[in-house]
Amino acid sequence: MPSISINIILAFTAALLGMLMFRSHMMSSLLCLEGMMLSMFILSTLIILNMQFTTSFIMPILLLVFAACEAAIGLALLVTVSNIYGLDHIQNLNLLQC
Amino acid sequence: MVYAIFLLSIILVLSFMSFSSKPSPIYGGVGLIISGAVGCSIIMGFGVSFMGLMVFLIYLGGMLVVFGYTTAMATEEYPETWGSSIVIWGALLSGILMELLLMVWLLEHDGMEVAVGFNKLESWIMFMDKGFSIIREDSLGVSALYNYVNWFMVAAGWALFVSVLIVIEVIRGK
Numbered sequence: 354m355p356s357i358s359i360n361i362i363l364a365f366t367a368a369l370l371g372m373l374m375f376r377s378h379m380m381s382s383l384l385c386l387e388g389m390m391l392s393m394f395i396l397s398t399l400i401i402l403n404m405q406f407t408t409s410f411i412m413p414i415l416l417l418v419f420a421a422c423e424a425a426i427g428l429a430l431l432v433t434v435s436n437i438y439g440l441d442h443i444q445n446l447n448l449l450q451c
Numbered sequence: 452m453v454y455a456i457f458l459l460s461i462i463l464v465l466s467f468m469s470f471s472s473k474p475s476p477i478y479g480g481v482g483l484i485i486s487g488a489v490g491c492s493i494i495m496g497f498g499v500s501f502m503g504l505m506v507f508l509i510y511l512g513g514m515l516v517v518f519g520y521t522t523a524m525a526t527e528e529y530p531e532t533w534g535s536s537i538v539i540w541g542a543l544l545s546g547i548l549m550e551l552l553l554m555v556w557l558l559e560h561d562g563m564e565v566a567v568g569f570n571k572l573e574s575w576i577m578f579m580d581k582g583f584s585i586i587r588e589d590s591l592g593v594s595a596l597y598n599y600v601n602w603f604m605v606a607a608g609w610a611l612f613v614s615v616l617i618v619i620e621v622i623r624g625k
Contacts, residue, residue, distance in 0.1 A: 356557055357493070360460035363553065364467040364486075367546060371471030376538070380476035380522055384483055387518070388467055391483075391510060395463075395490045398502050402588065410502075410592025411600065415607065417505060421514050422614040428521050429621040435525035436624075 354403055358396065365392040379434065379441040383427045390420035456496040461554060463489045468546030472539045475530030476522045480515065487511045499589035 368388035375382065397413045431441050438445040463486055470482035487510055495503040533539055596604055 357457055357460045359553070359557070360457075360464050360550075363550065364464045367464070367467050367471045371473055374473075376473045378473075378476055380518075380525065381470070381473045381479050384470055384476060384479045384518065385473075387510075387514060388470060388483060388486065391487060391490055391506070392463075392467070394502075394506065394510075395493060398494055398499065399497060401592070402497050402499060405588070407586070407588045407592040408595045408599070410589055411596050413502065414505060414593055414596070417509050418607070418611070421509060422611060424514050425517065425618055426614060426621065428517060429618040431525060432521060433621060433624055440527060441525045 354399070357399065361392055361396045361399070365389055365396070368392060375443045377442050377444075379431055379443055379446075383424065383431065386427070387420070387424060390416065456493055459489055459493050459496065461550065463493065464550045465547060468543055468550070469533070472533070472542035472546060474533050474535075474539050475526070476518075477526060477530050478532055480519055480522055483518075484511060484515055487515065501587075501589040501593065 368385045372382050372385035372389065394413045394417055397416070398410075401407075401409045401413070434445060435441045466482050466486035466489060470479035470486070473479065487506060491503040491506040494506065531539065533543055
């Protein structure tokens with residue numbers, strides 16, 4: 354079990370590094386954010402199963418639901434940028450306004 | 452097949468590397484779908500089928516479909532794949548190399564002690580009272596949402612409704 358946990362923590366760290374380093378698209382950072390949410394869901398589910406904290410199963414479900422909300426709002430911002438500039442490149446965000 | 456779930460977790464890390472090396476978002480979405488499916492398999496390997504169903508329904512079926520449509524809308528004509536740029540190739544290879552080195556270190560040197568001992572595949576044992584019964588932990592735990600935290604459920608539903616309004620306002624712009 355701990356060697357499975359260390360793999361999932363490594364996956365979370367890889368997605369975190371991927372989110373913090375910009376390349377050309379804003380969309381890939383949002384995808385890395387979703388990867389972080391998925392790895393947190395898996396890790397918390399496995400730990401809750403192992404420790405038999407049955408009531409704490411609420412936490413991964415709520416994490417998933419609010420991550421869906423957050424993804425929707427992030428996508429709305431991306432669509433706004435894409436409507437004005439045509440693409441969602443990071444270099445378009447240099448004016449602090451749309 | 453004692454090492455089945457351990458191998459699945461290695462495949463999870465490799466598919467996380469495939470979208471963390473940041474190719475074009477379409478290929479990143481493919482990598483995220485694969486990692487969602489592998490993550491669901493890891494959870495199902497422990498027996499909780501309800502949580503695996505949540506991953507497939509809400510995560511893959513809800514969020515990634517929306518990501519796919521938005522990527523199709525806001526993408527370019529020649530998307531860059533994993534082999535097209537030396538940056539992506541280097542990031543992917545260094546991620547895979549890091550994972551392989553970690554696994555070799557775990558398996559050869561009989562564990563790893565950072566702050567906690569990340570040894571082999573043993574589980575944690577909980578000492579509880581006497582007596583036992585058969586319970587389905589996952590559905591029992593999630594049904595506590597409607598039982599012990601009623602008001603939180605109402606507040607979360609209100610927060611989701613307000614987030615729909617936020618999305619509409621952001622899209623509307625000026």
